[in-house]
Amino acid sequence: MAFLEFNHISKGYPGVQALADVSFSVEKGAVHGLMGENGAGKSTLIRVLSGDQAADNGRILIDGEEQKYGSVRDAFHAGIVVIHQELQLVPELTVAENLWLGRFPAKGGVIHSTRLIETVRTKLEEIGIDVDPSAKVASLSIGARQMVEIAKAVMLDARVIALDEPTSSLSSRESEILFSLIDRLKAKGTVILYVSHRLDEIFRLCDSLTVLRDGRLAAHHSDITETTREQIISEMVGREISNVWGWRERTLGDIRLEVKGLSGPKLRNPIGFSVRRGEILGFFGLIGAGRSEMARLLYGVDARHQGQVAIDGVVVLPNSPKAAIKAGMVLCPEDRKFDGIVQGRSIEENIAISSRRHFSPFGILSPRKEAALADRFIARLRVRTPSRKQDIINLSGGNQQKVILGRWLSEQGIKVLVIDEPTRGIDVGAKSEIYEILYELAAGGMAIVVISSELPEVMGICDRIMVMCQGRVAANVARQDFDERAILTAALPDKNAAGTI
């Protein structure tokens, strides 16, 4: 019997029809996957469900009853809780206060503080989350914060829980805790709407699945076992993608980047490796394995303790990003939104921000040259935008990444490209385009270092993989020896636990 029903839901924003006539239903006690590329309408659907935004048209029914709510608070009362991808916690408040936020146990406005703590303590113990309820959230790790976020939904005895990319910042161990929690909620009859880009998780957890594309229902599978990965991917992109990665053999040249004994405050064990001309070297590891720390040391963001970095045999030792760029090494950072793009500024400015110094005598800008530069890279990297004047924040993740690449390609004499999580939050179609750009650059002789926590990605596009684990290099694997199980095993801190993955 259908428990949660979406009935002809439509929602438009100025200039975009985010959802058009979407209808589907979910059985009681089912975990239902929701997939689609970025911009397909998943987030909008969740926002409508959460009461955050009202649909223009259509109805939501729970247990046959039409839900009419105008706010998040109303949705809570109807038993609907949404856990957003960006953690919605207040760092300055305690765990217990965060869990009760919005509906503190109170009499005449005065909070009942012992009840506040004790109810949370019982509940956390019951669901097996080991967090002190009176600890401030600011003092918790990211993984623990995610657990607190999930505990929020459990606290509410929600009938419907929507999880938006819940594992994106979890280690595999934390993900396991989450999955067992989901199983327990499911057994209680809770409906779970599970949004993820990760097909592994979808197949592991979900009973049924809906695929959205361009705001429309692309497919609905009431039994997930009757479909395949390939089918879902083609439903998401609306065309067949035979091979997302598109890797092909390249000829490798001399050693371009050589790193010896590099260490720093956050990477205590010295690390060394080399990358040849035309080679794409992958760094794989779990969160906290030290990959991004290595990139920051290499790029001169963090101070080095010791070590040597040479490009084309010349020792460079950059001690600032500026020096690294001058030496011919650039970094596309992991957190694109905060460390990559300059929000609120145009595509043109985001491209020219570094390389403009080459054509701006005495610091006086040349609007004509900047415009020409921007147009050249927008065309070359196929950035989809109505104009180079567009604010970069309005672009999709994939197009933002292309602009960041454009920023570095417009620099002079770039020999080494370090790219951290190249396609995080980027949809399948744009992914292949980013990979194509990387292959093209490698073919042109650049040495490329790809850092990624997605194993299929590093295995799909890299010529060689360095596996990191707890700040050390655990393995160095050439493409012909790529083996999913072996690489994962090397990445796990507790080697004995590998069998459970």
Next chain:
Amino acid sequence: MNALKKILLGEQGLVVIFAAAFVIVSLFVPNFLTERNMLGLLQSVVTIGIVACTMMFCLASRDFDLSVGSIVAFSGMIAVMVSNATGSIPLGLLAALLCGAVVGFVNGIVIARFRINALITTLATMQIVRGLALIASDGRAVGINDPAFYQLALSRFLTVPTPIWIMLMLFILFGFVLNRTVFGKNTLAIGGNPEASRLAGVNVVNTRIWIFALQGLICGIAGILLASRITSGQPNAATGLELSVISACVLGGVSLAGGRAAMSGVIVGVLIMGIAENVMNLLNIQAFYQYVVRGLILLIAVLLDNLRSSAAGRRG
């Protein structure tokens, strides 16, 4: 050295510094630690102290209010003028409180409902309200007709003047409201993460409006007490009050980025401001130097705060 650092940068660092400063000043400045001077000191910080109670909420919710000085002057004016016109002091006081609350409410509506930057909004109302005070009085001080009005500031209870009692009661009240009520926790939550609070079902807009309305109301109380103490409604009273109040709050560890506030800190902040001024008066230091010293204290306070948060960040 490390232990000292730990104490100074810890939660209670400011209290420790304050206690040390108090002891030193008591030992070396003649006439400081006398009943008379202590009461004078407290009396001198009544306006700042009262307004700081609600400014703390304002800052804790990531907002800002520059209009407090003007509201204090305006509501003081109204209290005197309405009392004179009607012959009834209670009516005058009621009118003053109402005016203060209305201005605060308008601030809140514009800021929270129409989403206008708090700095700009209150910069505008600060000037509008000051203008209204000047217009109403034609730019002159308005004397109080009924001497009973003076009693508000002059009367004593257990030898302590009434305004000090009122300030102490408000300290206790708002300390309780901040830590033990839904309103207080919601205020901190909004400052800490507005989006999370909204999604958790906290009515962010209404809470912010209430904070500003409350701030206006409390400014009304401060305005009445000030008018009574200076025995007239002065359209130019309390100029620059907003800066002293915000300084006191920041000194007391209230984060301008929102989410962090403690009543004990704010009280210490207010007292530090008061003591600095009092000591300089006792030592006959020229008033002009006091601006420099006040500025320096504020700078030191924010630097200390910065050290403290980065120390906390390392621990986390």
